[in-house]
Amino acid sequence: MSALSATLGGGGLRSLLPVAAERPESLSSSLSAPVRTLTPPSQLSDLELLDGCLAGSRLMQKYLYERFAGRMMAVCLRYAQTTFEAEDVLQEGFLTVFKNLGSFRRECPLEFWIRRIMVNAALRQHRRNAPLVAVSDGGEYPEDLAGEEFTLSNYNFEELLNLIQELAPRYRMVFNLFAIEGYGHKEIGDMLGISEGTSKSQYSRARAILKSKVERLDAHRSHGSFRS
Secondary structure, three states: OHHHHHHHOOOHHHHHOOOOOOOHHHHHHHHOOHHHHOOOHHHOOHHHHHHHHHOOOHHHHHHHHHHHHHHHHHHHHHHOOOHHHHHHHHHHHHHHHHHOHHHOOOOOOHHHHHHHHHHHHHHHHHHHHHHHOOOOOOOOOOOOOOOOOOOOOOOOHHHHHHHHHOOOHHHHHHHHHHHHOOOOHHHHHHHHOOOHHHHHHHHHHHHHHHHHHHHHHHHHHHHHHHHO
16 A cells, blocks of 8 residues: 555665664674575564564564554554554554564464554554544434444445544544454543543444444445446
């Protein structure tokens, strides 16, 4: 995607990765194992990439970034309101990843650990932006969806992303954390500095808004199909 290309281009990756001190032993090690250096990135496991990064290999850092950047950008886009904001979250998240690789305990998949870091980076961005954004959600929607269900499985990524990004920030954060990340409302309350009840009500409100938007999108689709 263009956002990812922008992050990787123009030296962006080099500025993103931490500068590792050149060590003679790591240099001699890399020279004595040329086959290892030539191993295609796709054939390296996540833990092999991790070990290479911990050994100070810039190449392994590059491979790790390229393996996860696209998936993590998709996560960041769901929390951000713009692509520019998502890129900021992605860069901040990867800076945290590379700074803390040594603390990864290997008790869960590396991707899961990185994803949690990206979500936390998005939360920090949300807290920084919270005083600057309007609280209005820009429309009239039912307060609750008690007993009502709707599905988002019939929509592609771009359509879903647009629907979620149109939510007011407080609704977007709660919806992502509960419906997609799987956190409970008490956890979300602690993460966002709100009560458990507020988290529940904001999630209900977010679902109501999304349902209304989905109905409008369906109506637009049907109208377009009828005209064609």
